[in-house]
Amino acid sequence: MVHLRKGLVLAMLLSTAAPAFAQSRVLVFNSNASDPAPKAAFEQLVADFEAENPEIDVQVNTFDHEGYKTAIRNFLTADAPDVVFWFAGNRMRPFVDAGQFMDVSDVWAEHGLTDSLSSTLSAMTIDDKQWGVPFTYYQWGVYMNRDVYAQVGVEPADTWEGFLANCEAFKAAGIDCLTTGSKALWPVAGLFDYLSLRTNGYDWHMQLTNGEIPWTDDSVRAVFAEFEKVLPYVSANHAAIDWQDAVSNLVQGKAANYVMGNFAVASFKDGGMTDDSLGFMSFPTINPDIPRAEEAPTDTLHIPAGAKNPDDAKLFLAFAARPDVQTTLNAALGQLPVNAEATVGDDPFLQAGFEMLSTAEGGIAQFFDRDAPPEMAKAGMEGFQEFMVRPERLDAILDRLERQRQRVYAQ
Amino acid sequence: MTALPHPAPPPATVPRARRSRRQLTPWLFLAPGLLMFSVYVIIPIFQSIWVSFHDWDGLGAMRWIGLANYSELWWDEAFYTSLKNNIIWLALYLLAVPAGLMIALFLNQTVRGIRIYKSLFFFPFVISQVVVGLIFSWFYAPGFGLFYALIEWVTGTGVALLADERYVTYGIIAAGLWPQIAYCMILYLTGLNAVAPDQIEAARLDGAKGWRMLWHVVLPQLRPATFIAVVVTVIGALRSFDLVSIMTSGGPFGSSRVLSYYMYEQALSEYGYRMGYGAAIAVVLFGIMMIFISGFIWKMWRDEKGA
Numbered sequence: 001m002v003h004l005r006k007g008l009v010l011a012m013l014l015s016t017a018a019p020a021f022a023q024s025r026v027l028v029f030n031s032n033a034s035d036p037a038p039k040a041a042f043e044q045l046v047a048d049f050e051a052e053n054p055e056i057d058v059q060v061n062t063f064d065h066e067g068y069k070t071a072i073r074n075f076l077t078a079d080a081p082d083v084v085f086w087f088a089g090n091r092m093r094p095f096v097d098a099g100q101f102m103d104v105s106d107v108w109a110e111h112g113l114t115d116s117l118s119s120t121l122s123a124m125t126i127d128d129k130q131w132g133v134p135f136t137y138y139q140w141g142v143y144m145n146r147d148v149y150a151q152v153g154v155e156p157a158d159t160w161e162g163f164l165a166n167c168e169a170f171k172a173a174g175i176d177c178l179t180t181g182s183k184a185l186w187p188v189a190g191l192f193d194y195l196s197l198r199t200n201g202y203d204w205h206m207q208l209t210n211g212e213i214p215w216t217d218d219s220v221r222a223v224f225a226e227f228e229k230v231l232p233y234v235s236a237n238h239a240a241i242d243w244q245d246a247v248s249n250l251v252q253g254k255a256a257n258y259v260m261g262n263f264a265v266a267s268f269k270d271g272g273m274t275d276d277s278l279g280f281m282s283f284p285t286i287n288p289d290i291p292r293a294e295e296a297p298t299d300t301l302h303i304p305a306g307a308k309n310p311d312d313a314k315l316f317l318a319f320a321a322r323p324d325v326q327t328t329l330n331a332a333l334g335q336l337p338v339n340a341e342a343t344v345g346d347d348p349f350l351q352a353g354f355e356m357l358s359t360a361e362g363g364i365a366q367f368f369d370r371d372a373p374p375e376m377a378k379a380g381m382e383g384f385q386e387f388m389v390r391p392e393r394l395d396a397i398l399d400r401l402e403r404q405r406q407r408v409y410a411q
Numbered sequence: 412m413t414a415l416p417h418p419a420p421p422p423a424t425v426p427r428a429r430r431s432r433r434q435l436t437p438w439l440f441l442a443p444g445l446l447m448f449s450v451y452v453i454i455p456i457f458q459s460i461w462v463s464f465h466d467w468d469g470l471g472a473m474r475w476i477g478l479a480n481y482s483e484l485w486w487d488e489a490f491y492t493s494l495k496n497n498i499i500w501l502a503l504y505l506l507a508v509p510a511g512l513m514i515a516l517f518l519n520q521t522v523r524g525i526r527i528y529k530s531l532f533f534f535p536f537v538i539s540q541v542v543v544g545l546i547f548s549w550f551y552a553p554g555f556g557l558f559y560a561l562i563e564w565v566t567g568t569g570v571a572l573l574a575d576e577r578y579v580t581y582g583i584i585a586a587g588l589w590p591q592i593a594y595c596m597i598l599y600l601t602g603l604n605a606v607a608p609d610q611i612e613a614a615r616l617d618g619a620k621g622w623r624m625l626w627h628v629v630l631p632q633l634r635p636a637t638f639i640a641v642v643v644t645v646i647g648a649l650r651s652f653d654l655v656s657i658m659t660s661g662g663p664f665g666s667s668r669v670l671s672y673y674m675y676e677q678a679l680s681e682y683g684y685r686m687g688y689g690a691a692i693a694v695v696l697f698g699i700m701m702i703f704i705s706g707f708i709w710k711m712w713r714d715e716k717g718a
Binding site: 066069070073076077094095097098099100182183184185236237238239240241369374375377378382383385386389400403407 | 468469470471483486488551552553571572573574576659660662663664665676679680681682683684685
């Protein structure tokens, strides 16, 4: 009993005395980097930050990548950390509107980020304020199996007609021209986004995802008309498979092209493809008069409104925005740094992506589920998948999306 | 009561105190259970009904919108798809009852090692629904799935069951039937143990055999087992969720959704967070379940009164 009481007193002493010691400032960082490579990259980032700021102790909580998307709603309200991982664009709007994210415009102003991070300024801005700091993005585009191209004897085409002509040749050879796995829905959104960006351009696409264009409009039908042209050449049964299964289609030479994000390169290479057999190009041109726009989803860091240590959190955000930090972090992630003064890793796909994005005069879209509000995104992606399986139902699909648009954006 | 040695306490109060104590005791014993039941079941039911009249994303303020969620449900195709699928589930899932009975009758014999066979037949009920879902997804998977290969071998073209809106619900129900049949089987096997051998003997002497024996002699004695089997199967069908979530996530394009999954999707999934709308679906599902549950309770109450 005496021991116990002594222990209690000691514990109380310790708990009150601890903040007086050197590592007094604790920064809690909730991350979704559950895969090995991103996890290591973030551990390095945190170690570098601690080395520069020895008085701050960063505690990282790593969540499962998918589980994070629902967990964030709980921990933001219940027990807010100091820094959280999230996504740019409309994807952060619910938290901004609910007052769960802190306005970090001062970090942007103080460190001149409006210049160095200008490419994503619009995606980080709501109500003329910035709500977080982007640290990485990656390009989407067409990944191809060069061996299959050589086998059929065609060259990659940069126009839509040329691409479809190639598809005809692949079909004759019994190869799927375009593969995808739409079980999780989002892969088809990438396809739709590019068809939309190439048919009607970036500004139109943004108006569509902002709910300013009726889905029953003729301009929307024009996108689906282009979409329909490629449907005969898309892998059958895509609705039953995941995006990783479609990766094996490309790796095994059963398919020639795959519209995907750059994160898939690791999977292609795990499957045995090399820098020689794996090719990458920007999505083919449909309307040559439209400035080329690209798709590059941005990952971001935010400070919850309930953060206990917002000052150090702002230090951390400013740190993560620095060019040298973004260079190291993205080299480890295998993605592109957002900071214009950072250097891109020498991976050929990263280089190609960087080149493609920095010359995209049309603009850079986030992704359908980040540009459009969540409910519209879900309905839209389901509609795209249904259209790919049952193109004859286009009218019913567009009517449904239009009803959804009127409801979602009216709020 | 009459032989109280001391005249001191007023005679009227003691019995009243004792009576009230006697009335109080059962409630005291019930209290923890009642408390749990109200906190975790009764109050949430009313909360759900309350939330269903609001527009709420789970984070911001709740906005009263009256019956708007329900009127939206009325026009929502996805809701009718889910409802239709729930009815298909209900109808086909009940096949588990006769199928379980058949297997139980088949296994109800004394041969060497019958316990092993019984355990093997019971096995699917022991493994997790998630595992069942994964096994069947691979079974149906285009390319390497056994079922796909079989169909391809027979008809020449494979059918990706889970990507085809016409078959997907049936494919999932088949996966669900596998463990459910095992469950009904075990209920019947225990029931068969209780079948009186003298009645079978008597029926046999009277010349009953085969179907007539089963229908008129065995089945009436299995009525309690049948009742439980029907109840668990109906409720299992209405709350089917895990298999849909594991095998298709409601796809392709929402054609394999059931009400419970649709509710989850609207209220809690990645693109959802319409708590009010999800709650409205939950209320409708609750209403449907109440029809069945009240029916069962009424039957149980009637049986107990008759007994």
